[in-house]
Amino acid sequence: MKIGYRTVKTAVGTTLSLAIAQWLGLQFYSSAAIITILCIKTTKKKSYQTAWERIVGFALGMATSTIIFELIGYHAWALALVLLAFIPLCVKLNATDGIISATVIILHLYLLKHVSLAIVLNEILLLVIGIGMAMLANWHMPSNERKLKESQAKIEANFRTILHEFAAYLREGNQHWDGKEITETARLLKEAKSLALRDIENVAPYDCAYYYRYFEMRERQFEILERIAPSVSSLDQCCQQGKLIGDFLDRLANAVHPGNTASYYLEELEQMSDRFKASPLPQTREEFETRAALYHFVGEMKRYLKIKRDLWIKQKKKEETEKHKLNRTK
Known part of the structure; x- marks a missing residue:
């Protein structure tokens, strides 16, 4: 008890x-x-x-x-x-x-x-x-920041594992991955958002919502990872473009953290997309289906990165607005 x-x-x-x-x-x-x-x-x-x-x-x-x-x-x-x-x-x-x-x-x-x-x-x-x-x-409410940081670290670790597993499949074919990180991440995101919302309701002013916005951003990204999982499994791992995307996903996985690296990887993804467009046209139906799946995958990854980039743009504007208010007060 x-x-x-x-x-x-x-x-x-x-x-x-x-x-x-x-x-x-x-x-x-x-x-x-x-x-x-x-x-x-x-x-x-x-x-x-x-x-x-x-x-x-x-x-x-x-x-x-x-x-x-x-x-x-x-x-x-x-x-x-x-x-x-x-x-x-x-x-x-x-x-x-x-x-x-x-x-x-x-x-x-x-x-x-x-x-x-x-x-x-x-x-x-x-x-x-x-x-x-x-x-x-109720005047004193214990802070949930330690728990929120732990949830943040665990969710990011799961994101890295998922991206690495996608990359391994694209390079080496079928892997013995049970996918437990996907179900675990869905649960962690739900619990973390609830905890972050409780923290907002205990803190004044109520705009101290970094963790809630962060977990909301990760939830939207996670929805994309769930969507592209079937696309990954349908790709031909022998395809050269698939191996390129696998290497890209490994680099992206290593960069999963609270900092802003989305713009850098968006540029790399755009360059990769241009290389795909310059590739010779597919000659068989299997090549055509693989190429179509690759384009779909690249499009989803762009959305994945833009979600985080947009969060940082909003955060930057908010910080500048608060700084401007503070300067006017002084």
Whole structure:
């Protein structure tokens, strides 16, 4: 059994909420602990959103229950009318997370059978203590940078292996490669993007999204690698152009890293494409099919490299914009 950081924060925050509410002598003091549990989320952004929805829910719940109970009376069927009015309002205002905590407050009023300033103040303090302790507990969020770097390194290692295996097939024919890096990379990319998005939601401002953009770029490149895998297997390894592409893929595999080398390899690919065009026309159907597969492969690799080049162009423009803003501020 593993006890995570969020579990520890929840336990400590809930206990403190309960203790503070009880120390202040509030009625239904355990509700403060419940609100804390409900407000502690996996990211700061989600916690802030949940807190806001609970405040909205509280206001709607107090208003609708006070009006209906005071007009009709504190009856079970009156409670049904309160919920019929209150829940749709919360949904309309996108405050569905506030329904549960506000319903607890509505039930408090139902049990007390009257509304007074002291009761309203009691409920407000329960809400403030519960939400305040949750925000305090979620103030510190552990950074996922180490895990993101590990995922980045593993994904790049898998990319290198895949490209080397493609190159080996083009030069030497059938290889005993089980392709596990392909399935593993698909899983790693999904997990890494989710982790990077969580990091964005914990950091302000929300434009600190390098890793998310990076993994999104690698995901698009990976889709191309998956697409060209059948093309590689259909190429004739004895073809001279196939061997040239194999050598190119080996060099490209050795250059898989976070840095920008896409422009260099795009130029090399263009030169290779020009050499293919200058080659003698195919004489047989097999040669024609092989040449067609090669052109398709080269086109896909161009798209593969342009994806990374475009990311670096955007990153460069962003850095220049931020530098310009900083200079203007000075």
